[in-house]
Amino acid sequence: MSRANETLEARVTERTCELEDALASAERANASRARFVAAASHDLLQPLSAAKLYLASLGDDALTASARRTLDKAQNALLSVEGILGALLDISRLESGRAAIDPAAVPLGPVFRQLADEFAPAAALKGLRLRVRPTEAVVFSDRAYLRRILQNLISNAIRYTARGSVLVAARRRGGLWRVEVRDSGQGIAEEHQELIFREFQRIDAHASASEGMGLGLAIVERAAALLGHPLSLRSASGCGATFSLDLAQAARPVTRVEPGRAVPLARDAEASELVVLLVENDPELSRAMVQLLETWGVSVFDVPSGEEALALVAATGLVPDRCLIDYQLGAGMSGLDCLAALRARLGPVSALIVTADRSEALGAEARALGGAVLQKPIPTEALSEFLFGAGSGGAAATP
Structure with a gap:
């Protein structure tokens, strides 16, 4: 029994070392992949920036209607590439643990107004009604990542809603604020509700790459976990979907003028x-x-x-x-x-x-x-x- 116990302990130690080595290798591989994605994305952003600037420098007066349509399509294609690269950078940063967050009191009202202005044209183009309810809520979060989460949820709702509306609202739940993005779209069957949070997974197999690469909800899940904001989904096939994010209430921040902020040129300056x-x-x-x-x-x-x-x-x-x-x-x-x-x-x-x-x-x-x-x-x-x-x-x- 003594020899058997010693043999068992040796085998457990050996297996533990093997698992530790495998885990270390996996972590190195993941870190290497994250660095590669970040570096490759950065290198691709240089020529992409140049291309966008060259297109922007073309004057409207010198273009025919046909050339203008072609230019618009080229600009839209570059915007799609930009969105994909941005998503890859977000995923890379979240997976590598290098995502720096700065939690503070964030008034939701200004964030909601910006998102309403940003997505109103896309919703109108599909004939959808985008309703963003005004709110005086102040929550404790990282403003940049919270905005990114809501951007992805609203974009996803508009993409998968053929008719009806998309609602963005905040409501009190005890000491928390629950932010909801609700749509009247095709809904998500229960068997797909975990799958949609994985990278490169989309329910609509016919969607083109210009509509995204299935990274939006993966970013939402990781960013919400990083910020400690519980994320939930209520949906059923054919019944629309509601994504909810629970955020802690915060005191309203004191507005102050930062010294040294750049002052924009007057409107009538030449x-x-x-x-x-x-x-x-x-x-x-x-x-x-x-x-x-x-x-x-x-x-x-x-x-x-x-x-x-x-x-x-x-x-x-x-x-x-x-x-x-x-x-x-x-x-x-x-x-x-x-x-x-x-x-x-x-x-x-x-x-x-x-x-x-x-x-x-x-x-x-x-x-x-x-x-x-x-x-x-x-x-x-x-x-x-x-x-x-x-x-x-x-x-x-x-x-």
Whole structure:
């Protein structure tokens, strides 16, 4: 019995070591895959940004109706690629454990209004009624990830609803707020309700890749788990679906003005008077950006590095109205280093850090330097908003 016990203990130890080795190998493989997806997605965002900027620089006056339709289709195709790459980056960050969250008091009212504006055109195009109920709720969450969760749920509801409506609402449940996204669509059979949260799984086998790759609900589930927000689903085949998210109530945050925030140009300022310093080490992206900005009537000084930007400022006495600085400039200064150096020399500067990095930490560092973040692929509406202010009608850059 003693020998049998020793043999058993040895075999248990051996199996335990084998399992630990297998687990370590799996973790290394997963980390390697996450790094590869992040790196590949970042590399793909560079030419994608350039392509979008080149298309945006084409003037409407020079295009025939047929060329305009072709251009619209090309822009829509690029938007689909952008959405897929964004989803891959989200999944990569969530799986690798590198997703940085910044929980705080988040008023749901402004978030709901932004989502209503964002999805109203898509709902109207399908003949659906999108109802987003006003709310005064304040919840404890990470604003960026909460918005991403709701974006995916609303997008999914519109995609799978052929007629009727989509409702977004928040209601009290004890000390919690329950946010619901309810649709009158085809519903989800019980046997499919776990499957839909897996990557690359879609109920509609006939849906095209332009409608997504089946990553939206996988991102929702992982982000909700990361934030500690219980996620639930009520549905049946042919009876629509309701996704619910439970969030803790929070005290209303105190509004304050952050020092050093960039002030947009007045609405009536002329573009020809605007001087932009562009710091971008990717030649193709730099050319595309210069072409677009010059099409808008902006004067551009472009340099490939932070060191050359400082040398230009020192040699010419240039004081730019706006600075567009790539975050990853290769060897030497990073974009944040460049912004800090420019600010030390010129005082407060109105600047955007252009990057594919979606981390909250980078956004916080940029804000501390008085700047903001513009994510690749570069949205021309946000770029226009930053350059010309609220009068341009575009969306503001992500702060």
